[in-house]
Amino acid sequence: MSALVGIVRSPGQAQERAETTLLRGVRALRGVRYGTELAVGNVNLAVLEDDHGICPARVKKHDRRSSANGRVDVSLGNEERGEALRAILFSTGEEVALERQLLARRPFYFARRQDGALVFSDRVDAVLAMLDRSPGLSPAGLAFFLTQYGVPAPWTVVEGIWKIGPGRRLALRAGGDFRISDNVTGAALPHVRAGKLTPDEVRDLVRKALSERADLADGAGILLSGGLDSTIVLAQLKDLDLPPERSYILRYTDPLFDRYDWDARYAWLVAWKFGLDIENVAIDPGVRVRVLLNRLLGQANEPVADPAMIPLYLAAKAAAQQEIRVLWDGRGADELFAAPHTNANLDPWYWWFLAPAPVRQVAGRLFTTVFGKPGSRKKAKWLAEDLPTSVFWQESVFGPQELEKLGPLPLEPVLEYFEGLRRRGRENHPGGLAQRTEWETWLAEQNQPLAETVARMTGVQFHSPFLDEHIVLRAMGVPFRERVPRGPNKRILRDAFRNDVPREVLRRRKRGLGTPVGWWVQEMQEQVRYDVKLLRATFGDDLLRWNEVERFLTDVRTEPVIRWQLLSLVSWLRLHLVESRSASPRAILRSETVLSPARKESL
Structure with missing residues (x-):
């Protein structure tokens, strides 16, 4: 690009x-x-x-x-x-x-x-x-x-x-x-105002977004996950007489990882029902993760916390070899129409966050005193804090104890950001605030840049109708419960496209793209220790305790998502802040002490 x-x-x-x-x-x-x-x-x-x-x-x-x-x-x-x-x-x-x-x-x-x-x-x-x-x-x-x-x-x-x-x-x-x-010539994310969003309107918006991108349909493919979002895109493309040439399905070659092939089975079913040619993108669990990770993060502008970056790159590479330049997908539907996991925990307490702060704090202490269990102390924290703080701790990957072990990281800017996001969006529902957070942190700064990085490396662009400007502005401008009604997840999409999507997909529970993250991180232990040692020698332990970072990465009991996130961070820092500078990494590692600021300045 x-x-x-x-x-x-x-x-x-x-x-x-x-x-x-x-x-x-x-x-x-x-x-x-x-x-x-x-x-x-x-x-x-x-x-x-x-x-x-x-x-x-x-x-x-x-x-x-x-x-x-x-x-x-x-x-x-x-x-x-x-x-x-x-x-x-x-x-x-x-x-x-x-x-x-x-x-x-x-x-x-x-x-x-x-x-x-x-x-x-x-x-x-x-x-x-x-x-x-x-x-x-x-x-x-x-x-x-x-x-x-x-x-x-x-x-x-x-x-x-x-x-x-x-x-x-x-x-x-x-x-x-x-x-x-905030004001530019284009549009900005709107604040919530009164309104209603119907399934028929969602259907019309999706079809209009695909029709306006008809110029991309010639020689295009589709990345099928077997889920609701990509199936909706395929069904509407066929109905508009803009069918993709072939479907790309991710699957793992080792029987040990059969549980990750659950998506592929549904994707095969969808492709067969719509009469598409199937191209299996085989992912070997023993794939050279270190080489691919260095290649992708070396081109990325920021660390990428999504382990799906490797399967997406392999799918785009397979499409490029067959001269496919556009891959349709269903990105953006989750951030608009799916209920975040935060909503399940905080939605029953929505009314409570409207009460004055002193009342919530007293109730939280009473709750802890009466029940006195570890789980109740966590729930008391939800009751005592305000809405932005409660949503932050629900969305946080690391808990308070893990963050304290990693180092003295300041949380004040993060909490101020959540409060500013609630105020700008006029969003007082916990699920709605969590959705806006995922939009600005995950979709805008992780998922979209990842698609751009893969396109720059392979020449294949990912496009989704759910990321059309008209759909985003319309959906994010209505109250949370209007676009995410109670009931099955993505209920408004299921109602809008009930007659277009196979029943097996409609009844299927939501699943993310499966990746053997624990296996991949375990295969990179030698690289992890090298990266951590190099970063400790370069930046010191004032901000991050690198020995704790290494412990999280090497401990198999750590959640895979946390291990991948830290792996992405240390690899990106090594590639962009150490190895890209004039100093030799080996020269840095020969130093037994942390480099002084003057030494850093000379790098």
Whole structure:
């Protein structure tokens, strides 16, 4: 995919130095080539093209006769579908505006250099290469990643590097100032207001989204999981006379992992009923996980906590070998129409969160005193805390004790973010607040960037009608209980497409994509110990206790999802913050003591 790299010089910075900095950022990117160079006043911008030709950049110049302030617009992605990044260079040359539309698959990253210049790019490697200091770890970013899977904007796991959230606009000025605003030319995630969403309306919206993307249907395939979402997409494509050429089904070759093939059996059934050619994507449990993980995380802008990244990459690679350039899937349906697990625990107590805080705290103490069991103490915490805090602990991957063992990570920014999310969305239902959290942390910052990374590596794009801008705005704008009514999970989708989906799929309980995470992590124990030792020597134990990180990773009793999350984090940090720098990792490991800040600065 195309990329943008830019710098806003400080008033006293020379043009030659800015161009050198920009070139350093361009050289850090792989798989791209020079397209266009733009220089307006204090702003220098390089537009790069990739070899696959996916998502080409569009440069549009406005002169003063056709625009109030003559400017240059550079966009990546489809603006009509709300998936674009835009950079606007104004004729004054003192400012550049960066915009991220609601469904853009990657954000803009930016940082301030020590010389006062601001550097930016949609690829974090370019920003890291343009920095004039050694990057460190962000306490708030690590707290977000370890509790919520993803890091919402404006934070990242790298200290001093920020990003723009979905539907946000950033203004960078030559003096080194920047300002983030919520209003952009595109849409932003709406707040909840009164309204009703019917199954017939959902059906019409999905069909309209597929019809508007008819240009993608020629030579397309579909990734079938055997679940409700991908089956709905296939049924509507067939009904609209836009059938995919073949279906891709993930399956494991070793009988030891038959339980992960449960999805494949339903997927075969769906493909047979709709008359599709079946392409089995065989996943060997002994696959070279270390090589694939390094390859994927080396291209990723941030750590990826989803172990499905490896099966998705293998499916896209198989499609690319058969000259398939688009794979349909059902991403986004869960974040819009499925009840989060948080809802099951907190929904019965919804009315309780409307009570004053002192009343909740007293009731929580009484509850603990009367029952006095460990489980009751956890439930008392739900009763005593406010809604954002309760939803945070329900959504958190690590519990309070595990987080305390890992290190002194600050939770205040995370709790403030939850409160701000509730206030901006006017969402007072625990399930609705959990859904918005999953949208901004998981879908926008993990799932969508993962699809973009796989597309950049294979040339195959993933598309889902549930990520259409009209569906997202309509669904997220109604109260939680209107789009997620009580009853079977995704009830509104089951009612809307009851006559299109096989009964076996309608009756099936929801299951995620099965991956043998424990097996994979166990196969990488030698790599894990090397990574942890390297990161301890580079960053020290002030923020994360690396011995505890290693214990979580090597202990087979640790939950697989936690082990994979930590594995992704340490691997990404090694690839982007240690091995990509000028210092040799072996030289770092030869040091018996933690590197001093001065030594780090020289790396």
